[in-house]
Amino acid sequence: MKKITVCRLCSACCPLEVDVVDGALSSARRLTPFEKTISCPKILNAKNIIYSKERILKPLLRKNIEDEFREVSWKEALSFIAEKMEKIKTNYSPQSIALLRGMAADWGTPWDYAVRFMSAIGSPNALGNGSVCFVAREMAHTYTYGAITIPQVKDSKCIVIWGKNDKNTAPAMAEAVIYAKEKGAKLIVIDPVKTFFTDIADIWLRIKPAHDGALAMAMIKVILDERLYDDTFVKNYCIGFEALKEAISNIKLSEISDRIWIPIERIKEASRLYAQTKPSCIIDGNGIDMQTQVFQTTRAICILRAITGNIDIEGGDFIPQPIPLKNIQLRDKVAHIPSVMFEYPHFEKFHPTWGLHGQSCLIDAILEEKPYPIKMLFVQSGNPAVTMMDSGRVRNALRSLELLVMIDMFRNKTSEFAHVILPACSCFEKTQINRAYIRNCFIMLQQKVIEPIGESKSDIEIIFELAKFLGLHEFFPWQTVEEALDFQLKPTGLTIEELRKNPKGIWYEKPRFRKYETEGFRTPTKKVEIFSERLSATDFDPIPFLSGFPNDLISFSKYKDYPIIGISGERVNCYTHTQFRKINELKRIEPEPFIEINSLLATKFNLKDGNMVRISTPRGSIEMRVKISDTVSDGVIRIAWGWGEESDKWNLNFLTDDFERDPITCTPSGRTFYCKIEKLEA
Secondary structure (H helix, E strand, O other): OOOEEEEOOOOOOOOHHHHEEOOOOEEEEEEEOOOOOOOHHHHOOOHHHHOOOEEEEOEEEEOOOOOOOEOOOOHHHHHHHHHHHHHHHOOOOOOHHHEOOOOOOOOOOOHHHHHHHHHHHHOOEEEOOOOOOOOHHHHHHHHOOOOEEEHHHHHEEEEEEEEEEEEEEEEHHHHHHHHHOHHHHOOEOOOOOOOOHHHOEEEEEOOOOOOOOHHHHHHHHHHHOOOOOOOHHHHHEOHHHHHHHHHHHHOHHHHHHHHOOOOOHHHHHHHHHHHHHEEEEEOOOOOOOOOOHHHHHHHHHHHHHHOOEEOOOOOEEEEEOOOOOOOOOHHHHHHHOOOOOOOHHHHHHHHOOOOEOOOHHHHHHHHHHHOOOOEEEEEEEOOOOHHHHHHHHHHHHHHHEEEEEEOEOOHHHHHOOOOOHHHHHHHHHHOEOOHHOOOOOEEEEEEEOOOOOOOOOHOOOOOOHHHHHOHHHHHOOOOOOHHHEEEEEEOOOOOOOHHHHHHOOOOOOOOOOOOOOHOOOOOOOOEEEEHHHHHOOOOOOHHHHHOOOOOOOOOOOOOOOEEEEEOOOOOOOEEEOOOOOOOOOHOOOOOOOOOOOHHHHHHHHHOOOOOEEEEEOOOOEEEEEEOOOOOOOOOOEOOOOOOHHHOHHHHHHHHHOOOOOOOOOOOOOOOOOEEEEEEEEO
């Protein structure tokens, strides 16, 4: 039997057609409108992931982390959690309980119920990982023109890919780029590393890592100095343009060129191509995240979109029309309680449903007990012991907790610090609504296509079970997940049953371009805010980098004994961060990590392919083999990412820093850091 659903083995949320034979998933394939498609190893191996012998199929419990886990019933596991929670609430406070969420379970409806659960128990501390993912960028988009835009790649005439490699992370977007390029679109790629897209680009700006903000401001200067901006759009729909002109008058292209490793003529060439080709769009990505200036850098890129008039037009950057779900998060119930993000109020409150995403603040609160002690933590579909910056510090925090509860399909490094592990379903074993299908116009149901394996449950069902054992019936009155989802869908007039009858999705409304002409933008002034009064009122630069460009954009800049720039490796498409590392069929594709070194740097250290090296920073050291490659430029090495799940000697986050952060979004630099290397004996 063939069924249609949505894959959630990574964040791309690809529509799938799956074959189900005798109640078991047999195979899966992506549904795509493009002739030239990109294969996904995870989807090809979905069966091996779902039926892996490594999956957790019953609750696991131990009272002390020195003990071995034992399989228990759901009742015993939940009773243990409820009893410990009541003691922590009595001895400390409800807000001493926190929840940290990874990306594995999706950011659609499962997030809403996790936040609702935390609000119901009296804690504001439901946290995501958005400070190092896209939410910090989303805040910058929101502060500029009210919402994060969606690039209309297929219909664009000029595409800028800025810090992203969708061939590995978002196949549908990559296919759209290939399609548009073959139809004649120009392609500009801004990336310090060589990728599939740099090979087909018309212009590749090989930027110095972490210096994207300076490039964006340089491009703004070229466009303003040469009067390449959209004068009509700027006059009618932007505020702060004159202040921007004054700010960029102090910028010298020669100084920026030296700073970012890109010749002035290349900066001008890219600026002219982008500004003079209509329509143009920008795909900004995770390469901009995990920088200590992610917010202002993204703001500068947003301003580029605005001054060229490429916002909310066909082939440009579309302002989304979100599906109007009911907000069930109950955040008003805990609004009077300071959260662990109390020092970052802008990021804490910029969006009505995104909630808290400054995950580093959680580690601060555990170790420093400010604004109060955190004694219990739920980790839902995440692996902070490996994925968060400065792993040594994170592990000290996890070790100090009185109770750590994990909700996941598999054990991971974080399991070493857990007391309870609750078995979660795969995306094929549960029904939910994904973020990708509520953010704009089109809605599609992620349908359950097979029954849950073992005693595993969906993330929403697990929240329901926890609420039941804690006596939170008034906040969770629904008998089934589908009943709850129907409640959320009420503002749309749709139901789960109706979505199920339309498995390929429903257009809730048609996309409407140039909405700003009648509705304005979703900002306080209803205009694109080049100058932000909200930032100015709290002493942050109201125009990006108005106070100048920081000199310490790369971690450990002040340490002279660490001369090489290390950058985190790409997210290869056979894994999702630290997930699926124990699936043998995927491991055969990439069985071991490596660092990529330019031949010039390799010669300086007398290195050859396969040599073992030690990479060190002031935080720690790891060891990997060398791969000599033109992927990186001289003076830069790229270190494979996510392999800390396999071995501590491969954990990149033993090298990273978590103290220097973006002052608005508390984002640390996990992407770029100064380091040193030394050759080890064979």
